[in-house]
Amino acid sequence: MQVEMAIKGLMVDPITNMPIIILRDTTGQRVLPIWVGIFEANAIALQMENVATPRPMTHDLLRNVIEDLKGSVSKIVISDLKDNTFYALIYVATPGDLIAIDARPSDAIALALRTQASIFVEEAVIDSAKGIDFGNERADSDRLQKWLESLDPEELGKYKM
Numbered sequence: 001m002q003v004e005m006a007i008k009g010l011m012v013d014p015i016t017n018m019p020i021i022i023l024r025d026t027t028g029q030r031v032l033p034i035w036v037g038i039f040e041a042n043a044i045a046l047q048m049e050n051v052a053t054p055r056p057m058t059h060d061l062l063r064n065v066i067e068d069l070k071g072s073v074s075k076i077v078i079s080d081l082k083d084n085t086f087y088a089l090i091y092v093a094t095p096g097d098l099i100a101i102d103a104r105p106s107d108a109i110a111l112a113l114r115t116q117a118s119i120f121v122e123e124a125v126i127d128s129a130k131g132i133d134f135g136n137e138r139a140d141s142d143r144l145q146k147w148l149e150s151l152d153p154e155e156l157g158k159y160k161m
Contacts, residue, residue, distance in 0.1 A: 002077060002120040005032065007109065010045055021109060023078075023121065030126055034078070034086055040106035047113040059110040066115075070095055073115040076108040081128045 005023040008031070013020050019041030023032040036044070043059055056064060066073060071094040080087040088108035090101045103111075112119050 001123045003030070003123055003126060005030075005119050005121050007044075007048065007113070007119070010041060010048065021106070023119065032078070032121055032126055032129055034105050034109075036106040040104070040110065043110045044106065044113065047110060059107065059114055062111055063114045066092055073111060073117040074098065075118045075120055076103070076112045078105050078108075078119075078121040078125055080122070081125045086125070 003025050005025050007021060008024040009022040011020055011022065012018070013035065016035070018035050019038060021034045021036055021041070021044065023034065024030065043057055046053065046057070047059075053060075063073070071092045074091045074093045076091065077089045078086055079089045086105045088103045088105040090103050090108050090111060092099045092101060109119060111117070
């Protein structure tokens with residue numbers, strides 16, 4: 001089963017200093033953190049803040065190619081979690097067909113923001129993510145998990161470069 005989620009924030013992991021996309025389900029009951037690279041976080045942050053760039057970024061280019069080929073992004077799905085790595089699918093509707101394209105979650109989310117496509121996560125991924133070893137130390141992992149669970153929506157501010 002797929003759970004619809006929305007981006008609730010982009011923040012920096014206090015332990016690793018890596019950006020984290022915080023997804024939350026529409027009922028506000030479940031949160032899914034996804035660690036991403038700095039460049040990917042920047043692409044997402046620019047779109048979240050409606051910052052226009054003078055030339056198309058990669059995700060803008062991909063959106064333009066899909067639209068110019070008479071397609072549309074119908075949704076993205078965070079589809080799997082293997083060896084602490086998330087996997088995603090971009091569903092592109094073309095005339096007469098629906099195509100699922102393998103993608104990194106950060107790229108899929110950046111594209112979803114640019115196309116106003118819905119973001120879904122497989123329920124099994126949400127359940128599996130609870131068991132991720134977030135760091136080298138189990139104590140750090142437990143501390144980070146408690147911190148994520150205690151996040152207040154007001155604390156989910158904008159990502160700062």
